[in-house]
Amino acid sequence: MKRIVVSGLIGALFGLGIAISGMANPAKVLNFFDVAGQWDPSLLLVMGGALATTAFGYRLVFASRSRPLLDARxxxxxxxxxxxxxIGGAALFGIGWGLSGFCPGAAxxxxxxxxxxxxxxxxxMMAGIALARSLDGLSRKQLKAF
Amino acid sequence: METSFTPVMSFAGGVLIGLAAVLLMAVNGRIAGMTGILAGIIPPLSSDWAWRLAFLAGAAVAPVVMIAAGGVIDYAVPVSLPVLAIGGLIVGIGVYFGAGCTSGHGVCGIARLSPRSIAATLTFMLTAGLTVYAVRHLAGGAA
Structure with missing residues (x-):
């Protein structure tokens, strides 16, 4: 129960960060990628702030603890x-992101x-994940048959 | 549609996203990747679906609370519904095979200096940029 409540609060922090940063605004995201047009470099700062915090924080966590607070490892x-x-999956994701302006964490x-x-x-997107997972399961079964 | 450069808010939002990623690792020992968290609540459910659903619910509710408290979130979608559906489907397939998205690879993975995440992030940033260029400057569908 503790884990569920804390996960909800951490999710709230994540959602707040996304909302404040402008990541959840497709117009802004698409303009970030439109270097040849109405370029809005804001998302560089989102990535910069998130990366610097995470890189520093992860180091601190891994250096000070051998296991997480509420999990065995x-x-x-x-x-x-x-x-x-x-690479193929990442390339596809980028195409979908560029078409829609949404990525999963921002949506x-x-x-x-x-x-x-x-x-x-x-x-x-959920249908895409489900479809990919079933295709993947299918191809693995076929591989096993050989 | 023009959007204004928002360095302070964007940086502050990024720091909050990073804090959430660090806390999720410190508490649950998990990567704050939206792809992985979401995949666990799509049937067949993963055994630890409950914390995932709680994280997603928190992420969805917080901005609504912020708006109710008088906050403003700029939001505009210069994309038609059919293109959003096609884009969403491609995103879903892509993040499944690519094993992550902007949060998992772009933030958490690069912060761990994972070569896979660095390669994936460079790839999806490049194809996203090329796609926007193609849509806006080659096809002439400037939004």
């Missing part, structure tokens, strides 16, 4: 391989004030 990705799956905080557009985006 730190769950860190162990895959080190840069492959076609990673969720916009649910309550973003009206129909953000709901359409989130519905399609």
């Amino acid at each position: 730190f769950h860190l990705p162990s895959n080190r391989q840069i492959d076609g799956r990673l 969720i905080p916009a649910i309550g004030f973003g009206g129909v557009p953000v709901l359409v985006f989130i519905g399609a």
Whole structure:
């Protein structure tokens, strides 16, 4: 129970940060990528502020604790391989981000004030994740059959 | 549609996002990646779906509280609904295979100096930029 309440509060902090930063505003995000047009460099500062805080904070956490407060261990990705799956997926994500102006972390905080557009985006995105997961499961089963 | 440069608010928002990422690691030992958190609440549910749903609910509710308290959030979507649907679908497929998005790779991964996250972030920033260029300057759909 403690874990659920704390996760909700941390989520609130995340959502507040996204809302204040301008990340949840597709017009601003698309202008950030429009270097050849109405360029708005604000998102550089979002990334800068988030990265500096996280890099410093992670160091502090990993240096001072051997395990998190409410879990047995730190769950860190162990895959080190840069492959076609990673790059292809990232390339696709960028295309979708450039088309819509929404990324997953910016869309969720916009649910309550973003009206129909953000709901359409989130519905399609969830369908995309579900579709990719079932395709992935299918291809793994076929691989196993060989 | 023009938007104004907001260095102070954007930096402050970024610091809050970073604080949330650090706290989630310190408390739950988890990467604050929206892709991973979301994937766990799409059926079949992951066994630890409850904290994920709580995080998502907190993220969705906080801006509404901020607006109710008199805060202002600039928001405009210069994109049609069909394009949002297509974009959303592509984002979903992309973040699944790319194993992360702006928050997981771009913030948490780069902060850990993960080579995978650095490669993924460079890739999606590049294709997002090329897509916006193509839509606005080649196809002439300037929004």
